[in-house]
Structures are given as C-alpha cells and as structure tokens.
Amino acid sequence: MAAWRLRRAGAALAASSAVAVALAASSASASEPSAAALDAARQRVAQPWVAPPPRDAQRAALAGSTSAEPLDVLVVGGGATGCGAALDAATRGLRVGLVEREDFSSGTSSRSTKLIHGGVRYLEKAVFNLDYGQLKLVFHALKERKQFYDLVAGRRLLHLSRYYSVDESVELFPTLAKNGHDRSLRGTVVYYDGQMNDSRLNVGLACTAAVVGAAVLNYAEVVSLIKDESGQRIIGARIRDTLSGKEFETFAKVVINAAGPFCDSVRKMANSNVVPMICPSSGVHIVLPDYYSPEGMGLIVPKTKDGRVVFMLPWLGRTVAGTTDSSTAITMLPEPHEDEIQFILDAISDYLNVQGIWPIAGATEGRGQALTALRLVDK
Ligand SMILES: Cc1cc2nc3c(=O)[nH]c(=O)nc-3n(C[C@H](O)[C@H](O)[C@H](O)COP(=O)(O)OP(=O)(O)OC[C@H]3O[C@@H](n4cnc5c(N)ncnc54)[C@H](O)[C@@H]3O)c2cc1C
Incomplete structure (x- = not known):
C-alpha cells in the first residue's frame, strides 16, 4: 500500500496530451509554433483584465468563415482534448474554431480522478507482466507531467518517495488500519503526484484559447459535416447553436474530432459505414x-x-x-x-x-x- 502526497497545479498555458483524430488532412502548417506567434499569445494572456470575447463575437467568427476563406482548424468537442488542441493550434498562429454542444468540460473531463498522471496505474502491469508497452506509457506520462509541472510549479517540484514505519504511517494517515481483515500493516511508501482541478483546467484551456484568438463556442453542436464537390474531402461543419436553435456553417481546412466517447458519432457523419473504433x-x-x-x-x-x-x-x-x-x-x-x-x-x-x-x-x-x-x- 502506498500513501500519497499531492501537489496542486493550476490551469496554465498548457496543451492537453490526449489524442484527437483529424478527419481531413490539409495544407495548414502544424509545425512548431513560431517564436513570434508564441510571444504574441503570451503577451495577450499576460494583459491585466484580459477576457475572452463575448459569445456573439465567437459565433460571428465561426459563421464568418467561407469555403474560399476557411479557418485552418475546426475542433469538435470542448473537453480537455479539444480545448488543448485548440489552444495548441492557436499558439502556432493558426486560425482556429472550437464548438462544444454542452458546456466546456461537461463530459469525461470534469469527472476524472484529478491526477496529473505519473503512470502509477500502469507501473504494476509493466513490471509484473513484463509489459514493455505499459512501461513506455509510464515514461511517457512522467515526461509529460514533468513538462507540465515545470510550467506550473516553478521551483515547487515533486519530492522523492520515502518509506514510513507502521507508527509513522498511522500518525501521517490516522484512518489507516494497523490490522485489516486478513493482513497487518508493515509500513507505507509515500510518493508524490500532482492533482488538478480538471474542469477548471479545461475551462482555463478554453478561455486561454479564446484569448489568443480561437473562436470558441459552447452550446454549439456539430450536426453534420460538409464535404467538397467530390464528396471526398471534409471542408467544414453545420453547427446548431443550441441556445438559439439557429444553424450556421463553418468552413475549415482541418476538422479535428475531439468528441471523446461520442467520437464514433462524428466519424459516422463523415462516413455512415465506418466501423466503430x-x-x-x-x-x-x-x-x-x-x-x-x-x-x-x-x-x-x-x-x-x-x-x-x-x-x-x-x-x-x-x-x-x-x-x-x-x-x-x-x-x-x-x-x-x-x-x-x-x-x-x-x-x-x-x-x-x-x-x-x-x-x-x-x-x-x-x-x-x-x-x-x-x-x-x-x-
Ligand atoms: C474514471 C476516469 C478517471 C480518470 N482519471 C484521470 C486522471 O486522474 N488524470 C488524467 O489526466 N486523466 C484521467 N482520466 C482521463 C481523462 O479524464 C480523459 O482522457 C479526458 O477527460 C478525455 O477528454 P476528451 O476531451 O477527449 O473527452 P470529453 O471530456 O468527454 O469531451 C468530449 C466533448 O465532446 C462533446 N461533443 C460530442 N459530440 C459533439 C458534437 N457533435 N458537437 C459538439 N461537441 C460534441 C461532448 O459534449 C464532450 O464535452 C480519467 C478518465 C476516466 C474515465
């Protein structure tokens, strides 16, 4: 058994690491962000009293795109993945839109265990099952977490793990039982991991993306995808503003499917015969x-x-x-x-x-x- 010390991390200018599926390839450059684009983003975020533009402006920016002048990226889904992808793209200087059919973080992203993963869940499988894939996942999670921590924690980085005797353990964690049903406590290992407020982090990503120039709209559902004349390429989406009931079209060179558990329903909009993944x-x-x-x-x-x-x-x-x-x-x-x-x-x-x-x-x-x-x- 291990006890666990937590460090809290706030929302910051950080991109989510989760996977998103791009539905259409395009000419939009997704290379490293240019120093100038990043600098401009940092300056905007650092302004005192900075706030995302109002809903009407966000909606107008989305509806203002045309097939001749499309956005670079349209993200479907305003969970951690979608908002992270939108922020990442916006800080690369791309023209970005994001739509979320409910409120930001109303899906999986507000109901996590709130950990900034060090990958402990996967460590046991990696060691005892000699599973190299799981071990790679642990190293990957640790690397990502370190980058995230470096960003938000500054000098307050994580500490080394430590063993505690039975008495020390119970003093540290008073509800710990010295004797369980069929076992007795021999001690604990305390290790350190990060904790986040998942929904605030998600909303922070959405607001930061909006502040650096993305058009970000909640209560806006993608109801269908728009294809070009050949019917092969996705060039945008039809979107319903669920507050007003009105529909509009947004055009983009790339559509990112970040609909989380609803991923397959968006894939089906592109191809009704698609096999669920x-x-x-x-x-x-x-x-x-x-x-x-x-x-x-x-x-x-x-x-x-x-x-x-x-x-x-x-x-x-x-x-x-x-x-x-x-x-x-x-x-x-x-x-x-x-x-x-x-x-x-x-x-x-x-x-x-x-x-x-x-x-x-x-x-x-x-x-x-x-x-x-x-x-x-x-x-
Ligand atoms: C039980 C549990 C515990 C977890 N614990 C942790 C943890 O401790 N630490 C950690 O880092 N990760 C954790 N995770 C993983 C993490 O929560 C997920 O990886 C992450 O929240 C996924 O985010 P998402 O944006 O992909 O999906 P979601 O948050 O589900 O977002 C998808 C969004 O897409 C929207 N959408 C769907 N269809 C449409 C449409 N047609 N138009 C517009 N919008 C649409 C939905 O409304 C939804 O808001 C946990 C996951 C689970 C299930």
Whole structure:
C-alpha cells in the first residue's frame, strides 16, 4: 500500500496530451509554433483584465468563415482534448474554431480522478507482466507531467518517495488500519503526484484559447459535416447553436474530432459505414467526508480483490475514492451502479479503521454521491 502526497497545479498555458483524430488532412502548417506567434499569445494572456470575447463575437467568427476563406482548424468537442488542441493550434498562429454542444468540460473531463498522471496505474502491469508497452506509457506520462509541472510549479517540484514505519504511517494517515481483515500493516511508501482541478483546467484551456484568438463556442453542436464537390474531402461543419436553435456553417481546412466517447458519432457523419473504433467503459468515484484522508495526502490500494487499483484522495474539502471500470452504453451522464459503489467501499474499507463507511448524502438510491465518467478503450 502506498500513501500519497499531492501537489496542486493550476490551469496554465498548457496543451492537453490526449489524442484527437483529424478527419481531413490539409495544407495548414502544424509545425512548431513560431517564436513570434508564441510571444504574441503570451503577451495577450499576460494583459491585466484580459477576457475572452463575448459569445456573439465567437459565433460571428465561426459563421464568418467561407469555403474560399476557411479557418485552418475546426475542433469538435470542448473537453480537455479539444480545448488543448485548440489552444495548441492557436499558439502556432493558426486560425482556429472550437464548438462544444454542452458546456466546456461537461463530459469525461470534469469527472476524472484529478491526477496529473505519473503512470502509477500502469507501473504494476509493466513490471509484473513484463509489459514493455505499459512501461513506455509510464515514461511517457512522467515526461509529460514533468513538462507540465515545470510550467506550473516553478521551483515547487515533486519530492522523492520515502518509506514510513507502521507508527509513522498511522500518525501521517490516522484512518489507516494497523490490522485489516486478513493482513497487518508493515509500513507505507509515500510518493508524490500532482492533482488538478480538471474542469477548471479545461475551462482555463478554453478561455486561454479564446484569448489568443480561437473562436470558441459552447452550446454549439456539430450536426453534420460538409464535404467538397467530390464528396471526398471534409471542408467544414453545420453547427446548431443550441441556445438559439439557429444553424450556421463553418468552413475549415482541418476538422479535428475531439468528441471523446461520442467520437464514433462524428466519424459516422463523415462516413455512415465506418466501423466503430472505440468501446466505452464507465468509471465511478464516490465522495466521502473529509476525515477519511488527511490534508494533502491520499491512499492507493494497488491491488483490489480483483486486481484493480483504487485511489482515495482529498478533494475540495472531501475525499474522493475510485475508480471502477465497467463496460457501458454511451451517454452524457452515465449512472453509477450499486455494485460499483460497493466495490469501492469494500476496496478501501479493507485498509481503514473507520467503522461503517458510507459516502456522503446525495444521489444514487440514498447511498451517497457518486460521480461517473466515461473512458474510451481501444478495441
Ligand atoms: C474514471 C476516469 C478517471 C480518470 N482519471 C484521470 C486522471 O486522474 N488524470 C488524467 O489526466 N486523466 C484521467 N482520466 C482521463 C481523462 O479524464 C480523459 O482522457 C479526458 O477527460 C478525455 O477528454 P476528451 O476531451 O477527449 O473527452 P470529453 O471530456 O468527454 O469531451 C468530449 C466533448 O465532446 C462533446 N461533443 C460530442 N459530440 C459533439 C458534437 N457533435 N458537437 C459538439 N461537441 C460534441 C461532448 O459534449 C464532450 O464535452 C480519467 C478518465 C476516466 C474515465
């Protein structure tokens, strides 16, 4: 078992690392950002009282594009992936549009475990299954996290891991059980990882993209894609403003599909015969009272009864525990199931000396507040 110290990171001028699928190749240059474009972006962001342009201006910029004068990039989806891609493209000096059919971060990106991944989930598989792919993922995550941290943490970088004796561990983490059902505590390893406010980071990316020149519109849904006369190339999208109900067209050299779990529905707009490439699974977190975890420290159960990893982390004055991994239908608000909530409670109660663990009052048949997110798994 490992206890876990957390460092918080704020939203910053950083691009998301998640994968997006470009639907149409184009002549738009996607090379390294020019120093001048980056400088201009930094200067705009640094201005006091800087704010994104109003909704009407964003909408007009999207609707003002034509097939003769298209945007360089149109991003479909305003989660972390889409907003990160839009910001990245805008800081390269490209003309960018982004549309999100709900609010920014209303999908998976507001329901994560809030970790800036060091890849601990994948480390065990890498070592014990001798899985080189998982090991590469860990190194990749560590490299990305370091870059992100360098950017936001300055000198407050992460510390080295340390072993603590049983007594030290219980002093550090008072709810830790010295004796569990069929095991006793031998000590803990404390290691350091980063924590973020995922939805704020996402909204920060959207606002920063807008400030540096991208036309960014929420409550705007792509209802179909526009193709050129040959029917081969995607040149834009038809968009419905879901607040006014009005539709308009936006033209772009490249359309990026960043629709997360809804990725296949956008792919189908391009080709109705396309074979689905993703299968969704849901991950549930439950919210517990604050005293389950001391401030700034969490707990990782590295191996649950069925071999999964469960985290218990301090979050906004409470404790968040999770997650699960079950296949599900694709929906914007997946429902947590009773057995998933029980799975998390069982996993953490094995390690705690708190009697009768119940999540705080809220949804889900009176059992507590549970948050569910969708994750994508390559088939
Ligand atoms: C349980 C769980 C825990 C996780 N924990 C972590 C973690 O601790 N740390 C971490 O870094 N990552 C974590 N992740 C991964 C991370 O949350 C995801 O990689 C990320 O949120 C995916 O973002 P996205 O933008 O691709 O998808 P989403 O956030 O789902 O965004 C897709 C958006 O596209 C929009 N959209 C769909 N169709 C259309 C359309 N036609 N027109 C316009 N908009 C459309 C949707 O409304 C949605 O907002 C976790 C994931 C899960 C499931």
